[in-house]
Amino acid sequence: MKHKLLPLSETMHYILLALREPHHGYAAMQKIEEISKGTVILAAGTLYGAIENLNKHGWIESVGNSGRRKIYKITTDGEAVLKMEQERLLHIISLYEGSD
Amino acid sequence: MKKVKVFFNIEKEEKWLNEQLQKGYRCKNISSLGVYTFEKTNKKYVLRLDFQDNLPKNKLEEYKAMYEDFGWTYVKGSGLSGIRYWQKVDNEQNEIFSDRQSKGNYYRRLMAYSFMLGALCLAYSFMLYSDSSLYHEGLWSMNGSLFWKAFIFESPFVLLKLLPVFLVVMFGRSYYKAYQKYSMLKEQ
Numbered sequence: 001m002k003h004k005l006l007p008l009s010e011t012m013h014y015i016l017l018a019l020r021e022p023h024h025g026y027a028a029m030q031k032i033e034e035i036s037k038g039t040v041i042l043a044a045g046t047l048y049g050a051i052e053n054l055n056k057h058g059w060i061e062s063v064g065n066s067g068r069r070k071i072y073k074i075t076t077d078g079e080a081v082l083k084m085e086q087e088r089l090l091h092i093i094s095l096y097e098g099s100d
Numbered sequence: 101m102k103k104v105k106v107f108f109n110i111e112k113e114e115k116w117l118n119e120q121l122q123k124g125y126r127c128k129n130i131s132s133l134g135v136y137t138f139e140k141t142n143k144k145y146v147l148r149l150d151f152q153d154n155l156p157k158n159k160l161e162e163y164k165a166m167y168e169d170f171g172w173t174y175v176k177g178s179g180l181s182g183i184r185y186w187q188k189v190d191n192e193q194n195e196i197f198s199d200r201q202s203k204g205n206y207y208r209r210l211m212a213y214s215f216m217l218g219a220l221c222l223a224y225s226f227m228l229y230s231d232s233s234l235y236h237e238g239l240w241s242m243n244g245s246l247f248w249k250a251f252i253f254e255s256p257f258v259l260l261k262l263l264p265v266f267l268v269v270m271f272g273r274s275y276y277k278a279y280q281k282y283s284m285l286k287e288q
Binding site for chain 2: 009010011041045050068069070
């Protein structure tokens, strides 16, 4: 059976993409707002829960602190998940293009 | 301004709190005994209730830091009940959950909480009622006015004894409400 977080939700997907560079939670939210062109604005509880969840599954890890905040970065497992998702989405896009 | 109120449903509590804030108040403190302290303010505030139990100290700090970065102020929270009260100035970002998954998880946490408290009260009820009846045995053999006097005298104590059952019903209701919301979010 598929992993329970797959396919990635929009929230999880953007967080993993943003954490290819190390960020603390709020900075990740700002980054996501920017890279999603303002379409994805995460709320505090959603971000907290998603980071907890991704961390629990070993897809991101804490790499340091900034005051009380924790800084997170994607792990190699997380990168493998992104790679899989990329292939899945590319295939779906190829189906769109094939129908033209 | 102080108000005393008891809630068995976290969503009703949140709704009531926000109704007070809309009248131009800010919540200053909430005591465990149900005393809510408000103060007049010129700004508009919103309050959101989150549910997080079992947060060890370092997790709690991280949790708080995250919400505070988003402009929320921690009014009150206790590990015992797990309810966390967050307040902030009203603007376009007033929610603590921005997707269906996290909102669903919130209702699942609420379900677990109501279930646990309900089960606890139920177990307590069994203990309480198995070794004593509600009214004294002798009451039923009394006659006329003596019976009624004794009956009226004992009734408040009986009601007190029935409190755990009442609580089971209340927690059962909030479990069911949370379940309904959870399954609605799941289905769509």
